[in-house]
Amino acid sequence: MKNGKAVVLVVEDSAIIRMSAVDLVRSAGYEGLEAQDADEAIRILESRSDIDLVFTDVQMPGTMDGIKLSHYIRDRWPPVKLLVASGNAILEESSLPGGSRFFSKPYDDHAITDAMARLLAGGTSDGSAG
Amino acid sequence: MPTTPTVHFEAASTLAVVVSSNEPLLFLSEDLKVIAASASFCRAFEIDPATVPGRRLSELGNGEWAMPKLASLLKATASGSAHIEAYQIDLMRPNQKTRHLVVNARTLDDGDIDHVRLLLAVADVTDARAEARLKDDLIRDKAILLQEVQHRVANSLQIIASVLMQSARRVQSAEARGHLHDAHHRVMSIAALQRQLSTSAGGNVELRAYLTQLCQSLGASMIAAPDRLSIQVTVDDSAVEADVSVSLGLIVTELVINALKHAFPDERMGRIAIDYRSSGNDWTLTVTDNGIGMPTGTDAPKAGLGTGIVEALSRNLQAEIRLSDAAPGAAVTITHVEGAELSADLSTAA
Numbered sequence: 001m002k003n004g005k006a007v008v009l010v011v012e013d014s015a016i017i018r019m020s021a022v023d024l025v026r027s028a029g030y031e032g033l034e035a036q037d038a039d040e041a042i043r044i045l046e047s048r049s050d051i052d053l054v055f056t057d058v059q060m061p062g063t064m065d066g067i068k069l070s071h072y073i074r075d076r077w078p079p080v081k082l083l084v085a086s087g088n089a090i091l092e093e094s095s096l097p098g099g100s101r102f103f104s105k106p107y108d109d110h111a112i113t114d115a116m117a118r119l120l121a122g123g124t125s126d127g128s129a130g
Numbered sequence: 131m132p133t134t135p136t137v138h139f140e141a142a143s144t145l146a147v148v149v150s151s152n153e154p155l156l157f158l159s160e161d162l163k164v165i166a167a168s169a170s171f172c173r174a175f176e177i178d179p180a181t182v183p184g185r186r187l188s189e190l191g192n193g194e195w196a197m198p199k200l201a202s203l204l205k206a207t208a209s210g211s212a213h214i215e216a217y218q219i220d221l222m223r224p225n226q227k228t229r230h231l232v233v234n235a236r237t238l239d240d241g242d243i244d245h246v247r248l249l250l251a252v253a254d255v256t257d258a259r260a261e262a263r264l265k266d267d268l269i270r271d272k273a274i275l276l277q278e279v280q281h282r283v284a285n286s287l288q289i290i291a292s293v294l295m296q297s298a299r300r301v302q303s304a305e306a307r308g309h310l311h312d313a314h315h316r317v318m319s320i321a322a323l324q325r326q327l328s329t330s331a332g333g334n335v336e337l338r339a340y341l342t343q344l345c346q347s348l349g350a351s352m353i354a355a356p357d358r359l360s361i362q363v364t365v366d367d368s369a370v371e372a373d374v375s376v377s378l379g380l381i382v383t384e385l386v387i388n389a390l391k392h393a394f395p396d397e398r399m400g401r402i403a404i405d406y407r408s409s410g411n412d413w414t415l416t417v418t419d420n421g422i423g424m425p426t427g428t429d430a431p432k433a434g435l436g437t438g439i440v441e442a443l444s445r446n447l448q449a450e451i452r453l454s455d456a457a458p459g460a461a462v463t464i465t466h467v468e469g470a471e472l473s474a475d476l477s478t479a480a
Contacts, residue, residue, distance in 0.1 A: 014285060020292030027299050059281060087284030088277070106288040106321045108351050109295045 002050045006120050007031040011041040011056035011069065021055060021112075028113040038064035038072075045073065051080055052120055055112070058086035070097050081119040083112070140165055140247075144240065148249075157238070158248040160208045162187045162201060165247065174254055175221070194223045200233070207235045208246050221254075230256045280328040287321045311351075312387060312436070318347050319383040323376055335375040337406055338365035344379055345386065345404060352390050358399050361386060365406040368413070377443040378406070378415060384436040385417040385462055393421025393459060400459075411468045415449075420459040440464075 001007065008025045012018040013036050025032035033051070035041035037060050045051055054073055058066035070082045074097035082100035085107050096102060101115045140157075145166045148157040154171035156164055164182050172179045177191050187204070188196035200219055206212035214235035221229040232255050238247045291314055298310035326340040327333075345361040353359045370378070382404055394400040398421065405416045440462075444451050449466040 014289065016289050017285070017292050020296040023296050023299065024292075085288075087281035087288070104325060105284040106291040106318065108318065108347060109291075110351050 001052060002031050005029065005031045006052040007033065007048075007050045008053045008055055008116065009033045009035060009041060009044060009051050011035045011038065011054060011060070011066065013037055013057060013060045017057075024109050024112065025055070025116075028116065030116070036060075037062035038066070038069040041069060042072070045077060045080070051077075053081040053083060053116060055083045055085070055116070058084060058088070067095055070100055073097075074100075081122075083115055083119065085112075141240070144238070154252045154254070156187070156248075156250040156252070158187060158204065158250055160246040160248075162204055162248075164190065171252065174252075192223065194221060204235055204248060204250065207237065208248055210237070214250075227256075229254050230259060280324070283324055284321070287317060287324065291317050291321070315348060315351065315383055315387055316380065318351070319344055319379050320376065322347055323372070323379050326375075327372055333372055334369040335372055337368045337370060337375065337378065338363070340375060340379060341365055341382055341404060341406065344382060348383065348386050348390075352387070355397075358397065359390065359394060360401050362401060362403045364403065366408060368406065368408045374447065377447050381415065381440050381443050381464065382417065384440050388436050389417065389419040389421065389460075393419040393423075395422065398422070411466075413449075413466050415464045416461060418456050418459065418461040420456065423455060423458060424453065424460040 008030045010018055010021045010025060010032060012021060012034075015036075018034050018036065022032040022034050030053075033044060035044055038056075039062050041054065041056070045054075054070070056066040056069055060066060064072065066084055066086070070084055073080050073082060082097060083103070084096055084100055085103045085105050087105045101119060103111060103115070145157070148155055148166040149168055151168040152170055153168070154174045155168040156171060157166040159165055164185050164187060167177070167179065167182045169179065171177070172182065175191065182190070188201065197219060200217075203212060203214050203217060207214055214233060217233050217235075219231050219233060221231050223229075232253045234251045234253075235248055238249055294310050294314040294317065298307050298314065301307050301310065322344040323335065323340060326335050326343065330336065342363045342365070345363050349356070349359075349361050353361075386402055386404070389402045393402075400419060400421050403416075403418045405414075405418070407414055441451065444464050447464075447466055448470075449464045450470070452463045452465070454461045454463065
């Protein structure tokens, strides 16, 4: 959380999709951060402790794809909520860490902000994210 | 004529059969001397036919047939203690690629029990195996490529959808925002089809799954109060070609958008029903709402882009559009009857 706003990190290699996703996050009232691959995402997660949710693509260049990244985040920063989107219509839900949400691309903006709100509300008993 | 040193003479017909065998074949004595070789054998393994008769198997060519394992199996076959069936060996020759062979051997059963002779059939499966492997590789490559293409299409549609929605969030004019949202719905309609195609084996699209997913997607983005408005989809077991399903999906998209926008003003409760059924090549698509009904005459709004899309696509599907009063609400029925006269014209705005 930063100034009472939940902080969402968008990880996406396509510049236009990333820009729009950050815009969507901000329009939903959250603080939006961006990374173009898993390595950059990890650097950002290491540099600050206020990230509440990571919204990541699956197929990305670099050392990790979005699935590996979600497992890495779950192991290292367990409270961070995870939302995953992929161009593959069918993704083994079981290949993702428990509690994460999956959407196939193209996703619907309302469905994404709705899922973010639910994930963030599930953080603590008083309804606000940790 | 007998120039070979064997004391036993073979029937000319037996030798002729061996020599003319289409499958590479060797006719061997009990001590593994070559009595005759088929022309196909000599051709396949580059052996001069004139050098063959009387020579030991191990002396053929440059000695490449001197394979201890083959010799022992042939001896066991000659003694009656074993059979060679589809035994695999590699033929290695200097400066040539290894050939993969499948050999079969049996004793010749011509009633002459005093003289054991062997028939050795040799099939070169190198090319067939390479071809099979190539085919497997191609099938795998195709699957990977297809997945890659589907992934790219999904990403491209995401870019379009993202840009449209970002523009919609930016523009001040409510009308412009509405148009951008409509464009977004149309893109998502195509995306739902793409998703359906990527999960279906053939080129056909199962309409029930597709239209259900499409309406869920439309409802999720357009219906703010799901307990007030609902979309119900009833489709038979029809599966149609991808081209046809694109048109049907876009028609449903336009009609559902139209109903959601106009049929339920003032927080009115309501339901939109999509029904598709077919019989042979004939089909009927009906979109019904229980809203306020369509205004007619001078109250009728000017036909919009949605109407144009529905008319054009129906015409393309050789289907007829009919508007009716569903009391309450309105019904749009699109019917395709094989060979029927057409009048695809939606006079009231959709």
